[in-house]
Amino acid sequence: MSGKTISELTNEELLDKRKKAKNANIISAVLxxxxxxxxxxxxxxxxxxxxxxxxxxxxxxxxxxxxEAKELDKEIKSRNLHF
Structure with a gap:
């Protein structure tokens, strides 16, 4: 996944990256x-x-x-995926 833009990611990679970003957002909120x-x-x-x-x-x-999480959400919505 290194070097790929968000639009080049597969659906599975995109959802996996969003799941990791969601966990990072929770940690960021606590901090x-x-x-x-x-x-x-x-x-x-x-x-x-x-x-x-x-x-x-x-x-x-x-x-x-x-x-980055906002960009991921936009791409997921444009592909009609559900997370």
């Missing part, structure tokens, strides 16, 4: 909640500072990686 919690706790206890904004950088990075 985002954890990092936001750290930022809020830091802001309440110590005010605005480095540890308030540093975890939010990771939140931004995790949210940027969510675009």
């Amino acid at each position: 985002i909640g954890f990092f936001v919690g750290i930022a809020v706790f830091s802001a309440i206890k110590k005010g605005l500072g480095f540890f308030t904004f540093f975890p939010l950088i990771f939140v931004f990075m995790l949210m940027r990686n969510q675009s």
Whole structure:
């Protein structure tokens, strides 16, 4: 599967990749909640500072990686597959 674009994947590969992306999305959601919690706790206890904004950088990075799952969903819908 390396080097293939999403449109070049077979139906089975596409569904398998979507299943893996769904698991990664759950892990990302937990991490985002954890990092936001750290930022809020830091802001309440110590005010605005480095540890308030540093975890939010990771939140931004995790949210940027969510675009592949959206592309997979579009391709699955265009092929009328069900996951």
